Amino acid sequence: MGPHLAIPVVEPNQVGEARRAAARLTHELGFDEATCGRAALVVTELGTNLARHAKGGVMLLGCTTNGKGRILEIISTDQGPGMADVRQSMVDGYSTGGSPGTGLGAVRRLAADFHVFSVPATGTVIVARVGAAADTAGVADHQAFSVGGICLSAPGETVCGDNWSVRLHGNKAQVMVADGLGHGPQAAEASQAARQVFETAAGPPHAILVRAHGLMRSTRGAAVAIAELDATTGSLLFAGAGNIAGRIISGVDDRSLMSQNGTLGVQVRKLADTPYAWPAHAIVVLHSDGITTRWNFDDAKGVLQQDPVLIAAWLLRGNRRGRDDATVVVVRRAWEQFR
Structure with missing residues (x-):
């Protein structure tokens, strides 16, 4: 529960900065090669979406634990334009910017835990967690x-x-x-x-x-x-x-x-x-x-x-x-x- 890193992502070259920061964190967390690879892909997909489609994009990267293991938390935030239909945006092949449209669907499959919330004309927040324990992130063993x-x-x-x-x-x-x-x-x-x-x-x-x-x-x-x-x-x-x-x-x-x-x-x-x-x-x-x-x-x-x-x-x-x-x-x- 240490501080998250905040990395602005408004230009394509900043996606690489975020990916390198994630690589350092996954190394510190002791993740295996496959998990490190999934984390890198999640950061790349979310960062590319920010650089291509969003205003005021910022990526937050943090290490956390829920008592069952270590987790990398990858958070994408922006100031718009938001998604008119979040469910539709998750479908592979859907795109409003001329891209293949597989980004969010791929992130959902790569992450052990995934959440998205968006308000049209306001902004979007996406939380993706990577790690063996990430499917129970934030929830105590007793579920209270x-x-x-x-x-x-x-x-x-x-x-x-x-x-x-x-x-x-x-x-x-x-x-x-x-x-x-x-x-x-x-x-x-x-x-x-x-x-x-x-x-x-x-x-x-x-x-x-x-x-x-x-x-x-x-x-x-x-x-x-x-x-x-x-x-x-x-x-x-x-x-x-x-x-x-x-x-x-x-x-x-x-x-x-x-x-x-x-x-x-x-x-x-x-x-x-x-x-x-x-x-x-x-x-x-x-x-x-x-x-x-x-x-x-x-x-x-x-x-x-x-x-x-x-x-x-x-x-x-x-x-x-x-x-x-x-x-x-x-x-x-x-x-x-x-x-």
Whole structure:
């Protein structure tokens, strides 16, 4: 769950850059030759589509795991023109640009896990996962939660000052997002310290934050928020310090989760947990201030039924500030609960 690489793909020569980056990542992941080859083909097909047909194309590449193995996540985003008929666009031989029209169909066959969402005149997001465990990416073994996130470094930075993590306990989950003050190595040190405390400390959200506050005094500090979700009772506890935003979105309701002022490791008032109801089909979104706060899904309501990483990518596609680290994490109950 480290940061994703963001590679602009608006010209054909940038497709090669994305393919080389994917080759480095698959080598680091220890994939066999056949899996590396599939990853290269997926990146080439999606990158070629961006360069030929899209505006503002960006490819995101990230390494993740779901406890069953390592996965390469390949995400294609653009600012339009979008697809009028996604199903038709998946059919081999269909093309609006004079190409053979086998790109998306080939990607779907090559990837172990594949998702696409598009709004005409607005844009498209495609998520393709490659790796032996990718067919269960984002879904916990017990099938209670589906969790996905994207973390991007500020432009020009080689490390990310944001961080996020998730802990699963049966029908409960705790999710943390941290944003180190500023960006660069010192911000990364602060957010990593918050993550280390989160992954080792027990207790409700506010208690973990209190412990992190004391242990982060040697860092420059970070905004940190933790949400604890209970899939059985449909409830949520939230505590945060600083400008980590949280929202519960069901398609008919949109409720903000409230953090208090302060910075862990620097200064913070008394922390407390705030309870919220978590409707059965609602998603929970946490994000750093690299994302604008006035976003909504009014023109893309269908995205709420999509894969959590695709939802995160859709938010980043249209709402990233572009001058800071940016992180979006999305949590939902796993689909198996509704079948």
